[in-house]
Amino acid sequence: MPAVERPITRPRPVYLNLVRIRLPLPGLVSILHRISGAAMFLVGIPLLLLGLQWSLTSEGSFASLRNVVAQPLVKVVLFGLIWAYLHHFCAGIRFLLLDVHRGIELEPARRSSVVVLVASLALTVLIGVRLW
Amino acid sequence: MVKRVLVGAHYGLKDWVAQRITAVLMVIYTLLWLVIAVVHGGVDQALWQALFANAAFRVATFLFGLALLWHAWIGMRDIWMDYVGSTALRLSLEVLTIVVLVGYAAWLAAILWAPR
Numbered sequence: 720m721p722a723v724e725r726p727i728t729r730p731r732p733v734y735l736n737l738v739r740i741r742l743p744l745p746g747l748v749s750i751l752h753r754i755s756g757a758a759m760f761l762v763g764i765p766l767l768l769l770g771l772q773w774s775l776t777s778e779g780s781f782a783s784l785r786n787v788v789a790q791p792l793v794k795v796v797l798f799g800l801i802w803a804y805l806h807h808f809c810a811g812i813r814f815l816l817l818d819v820h821r822g823i824e825l826e827p828a829r830r831s832s833v834v835v836l837v838a839s840l841a842l843t844v845l846i847g848v849r850l851w
Numbered sequence: 852m853v854k855r856v857l858v859g860a861h862y863g864l865k866d867w868v869a870q871r872i873t874a875v876l877m878v879i880y881t882l883l884w885l886v887i888a889v890v891h892g893g894v895d896q897a898l899w900q901a902l903f904a905n906a907a908f909r910v911a912t913f914l915f916g917l918a919l920l921w922h923a924w925i926g927m928r929d930i931w932m933d934y935v936g937s938t939a940l941r942l943s944l945e946v947l948t949i950v951v952l953v954g955y956a957a958w959l960a961a962i963l964w965a966p967r
Contacts, residue, residue, distance in 0.1 A: 753926075756927075764923075764955050768962065775903055775962065
């Protein structure tokens with residue numbers, strides 16, 4: 720359609736009210752992918768490096784790291800980060816499949832976003848039970 | 852006839868591809884850990900020490916770290932581009948991101964090849 724036939728009905732740019740907007744599930748997966756990525760950059764990577772350094776310093780340091788990880792507050796943070804990794808992982812694979820045009824129709828895209836949300840939570844619980 | 856050359860229209864493609872290739876590399880490294888843990892029936896201190904004493908495993912871990920650095924750079928840069936309108940602030944945050952990421956990579960190298 721030529722641009723002249725398209726009337727401008729609303730002022731642009733459109734500003735969305737992020738508090739009032741109701742995201743569809745694929746949108747939720749998308750924003751959680753971004754939030755989990757940012758959380759890992761800011762908190763996850765430095766904690767992982769700190770833990771790795773601690774675990775390899777000496778034989779005794781590995782045991783003392785275990786004690787720290789056993790603290791309830793540390794565990795909560797750790798589970799949050801494990802979920803962040805798993806959600807980012809599952810959502811990332813979904814995005815790779817979308818990139819090669821797998822499941823781009825509305826219904827499959829909705830279904831796969833549910834699969835990502837459920838699978839990453841289930842895997843977090845599974846790993847959580849094993850670590851606890 | 853107007854010959855339009857859309858210079859720069861493709862500039863994001865390289866980053867887009869890099870983000871996906873680094874993602875696949877990190878998936879492979881994650882699955883490597885999973886296979887090791889399953890084959891060994893869990894990860895204990897002895898296995899942990901043996902893995903990080905292995906030169907090939909250290910190199911694989913460092914390559915994972917480099918993939919992560921590149922991947923996180925593109926992701927964080929996208930976040931700054933989307934939400935930070937001020938050019939000065941965005942540039943500052945981007946520089947800070949690079950400094951932090953290169954610092955992470957140097958820290959990882961120091962841990963992996965620390966004299967033990």
